Amino acid sequence: AVAAGTGAFGACSPPGSVYVSGTGVYLLVMAPASGREGRAVASGLGGVKSGCDAKLLVEGVRFRLLRLEVSSADLALAQEAKLRNKVAHQCLGTTDPKGQAFLTWPFTEPATGYGLVDALRPHFLTPCDVPLAVLHWRDGAGIRFVDLWAVRRRLARAGHPTPWLAGTGDRHAVEAEALFLQFQDHIERLRLEALNPAAVKATDHFVYLPPAGVLPLGGYIGTRGFDYLKFFEGLTVRAPISIEGARLAPLLEMARAYPPLELAKKELLWLYVVRENQQAMSGVGPKPQPYLVFASGHIPYWGDPRFDVSKWNHANYASGGPSVDQPGP
Incomplete structure (x- = not known):
């Protein structure tokens, strides 16, 4: 087994794992991890166990589920058909006034971010975590959908040196790509499953x-x-x-x-x-x-x-x- 650790490919101090369950919408994230495996041949220690006798230092990853703050009204069974689309746009910031602040004041990006994913930073989601997918779990029914592009993004600059370009910078371009891909994946699932x-x-x-x-x-x-x-x-x-x-x-x-x-x-x-x-x-x-x-x-x-x-x-x-x-x- 690989125990959670800092991982050799980057310093990381993620929060302790918290068990989550029940009907809700969750963010699946991946972070680096490392651990010791096997015992190296040792002599002269008098049979005393030592932390330096591990045979291998293994690098790996660990996965966590973080609950997204989705309203009980949206989680209602009557709204389930629209839930995937709603959550995707809440993650993209479509429904967050802070995400539209550029239109009224185009000089800077929102300092606190916008959207459901940014709302988890920094207490639950750290720079070491890579969002992989959003999933909806309903008790008694299991997984209702898995949506990759609601949270998956290509690499982009964290900010823009020119304030006037904040609303048209890398983050906007990356989210626009994800918006298109999220719809195409959603419509393909409907085409095949309806x-x-x-x-x-x-x-x-x-x-x-x-x-x-x-x-x-x-x-x-x-x-x-x-x-x-x-x-x-x-x-x-x-x-x-x-x-x-x-x-x-x-x-x-x-x-x-x-x-x-x-x-x-x-x-x-x-x-x-x-x-x-x-x-x-x-x-x-x-x-x-x-x-x-x-x-x-x-x-x-x-x-x-x-x-x-x-x-x-x-x-x-x-x-x-x-x-x-x-x-x-």
């Missing part, structure tokens, strides 16, 4: 959507996905517009600079289909997974046609102005 994905409504499972996302579609033989008319039911959307695949990555990249969408506000969503995907669906041979891209109405419209670029039978035209079926440029 009894009938075509009957899934966004408002039944999501309180927030990312500023842009990719929705797998069904309705074709051999595919399993969502019906976009049902999924976006009750929300403000425009009819899907065809775009070239060359615009997909730039659209998703641009979207990271925009905030998530709160569905209760019913703000506009642009809908796009990608020409290459649609063309492959109408061709001969094996069919790919059809998909649709949605984007926040705050993001500029990406459906403008381009002569000598757009394909005639997989394109749209520029109208004199926005309409229900054909938004203008």
Whole structure:
């Protein structure tokens, strides 16, 4: 066995392990650990046990569960379908006023951090702990979900030397990536686990959507996905517009600079289909997974046609102005 210790790859003094149990949402963290293993051959000690006769010093890790402060109202069984989405955005700081302070005072980052994870620092979560996942446990039912990207992040600078860039610095960029990946992982689980994905409504499972996302579609033989008319039911959307695949990555990249969408506000969503995907669906041979891209109405419209670029039978035209079926440029 490996006992908890400082670990040879970094000084660490995590708080003592506290046993947690019961219905709740927990943060799984990993920290360095080390311990002694085996007994080295020794002589001249008169059979007395000594702390210096360990054969090996073993490096390892230890795992802990930390309870996140999620309200009892959110933990209610009636809210379980939306709980994963709510907790993810609470971890990302979407619901924390301190996370939006840049909009009213863009000179510095919040000194105390924001979001559910920062609320655990420094008494429960130390710089030595690496958040791995959020999990929801319900007594009598076990684990209800495991969400990686609600807390998993790539490396980023801790702060920004230029105050004016605090709201657009590394942390914002990293969280924007995690926001997109968290949604895509969540929607994939729904696609695979829902009894009938075509009957899934966004408002039944999501309180927030990312500023842009990719929705797998069904309705074709051999595919399993969502019906976009049902999924976006009750929300403000425009009819899907065809775009070239060359615009997909730039659209998703641009979207990271925009905030998530709160569905209760019913703000506009642009809908796009990608020409290459649609063309492959109408061709001969094996069919790919059809998909649709949605984007926040705050993001500029990406459906403008381009002569000598757009394909005639997989394109749209520029109208004199926005309409229900054909938004203008």
